[in-house]
Amino acid sequence: GQNIDQPTEMTATEGAIVQINCTYQTSGFNGLFWYQQHAGEAPTFLSYNVLDGLEEKGRFSSFLSRSKGYSYLLLKELQMKDSASYLCALMGGYNKLIFGAGTRLAVHP
């Protein structure tokens, strides 16, 4: 089976940096994804990690440690529009994408 844990809610200030952590347990691993989701909308792909290390894409970076079952999403230069839910998702055996409960991020002026 699979288990994904991430904080339920976080708050941050506009212009700051925030790190959203995700820990997981899985019997098969084919990659870890981060998605952004605004209320009532479909998820939007942010990043993908399959090897250990840091992947950087503009203001967003994602880190993976497979040995620790740990990932984080780093958001820099926060903007108000970054207020959303951030979903950690694991692609395990059978290539099914399983989502964590999501972290609701509120960015304040």
Next chain:
Amino acid sequence: GAVVSQHPSWVICKSGTSVKIECRSLDFQATTMFWYRQFPKQSLMLMATSNEGSKATYEQGVEKDKFLINHASLTLSTLTVTSAHPEDSSFYICSARDRQETYEKLFFGSGTQLSVL
């Protein structure tokens, strides 16, 4: 990027009726599509995996006779909620895998908000 079209965007129906939701990959062939359900302030829960030309694989706890999935072509999968009840009211989202991508990236439809009265 690849586009997945999902219709309808929202639907309101009476209890006991059936509702069909369509998911189309517009510019790529999707041999596998996934159906998710999301309740308010909760994450996406995988319901079933839809494979073209074969029976869908349902997750534990999902009633296959209630949520009928048909994947008759490489670009279309449908989810039919049969005899819908108020507890079936939810946000349903499909996703499709584009095998032309360098990794197993999923593209999501825009979702269907179902309200059963």
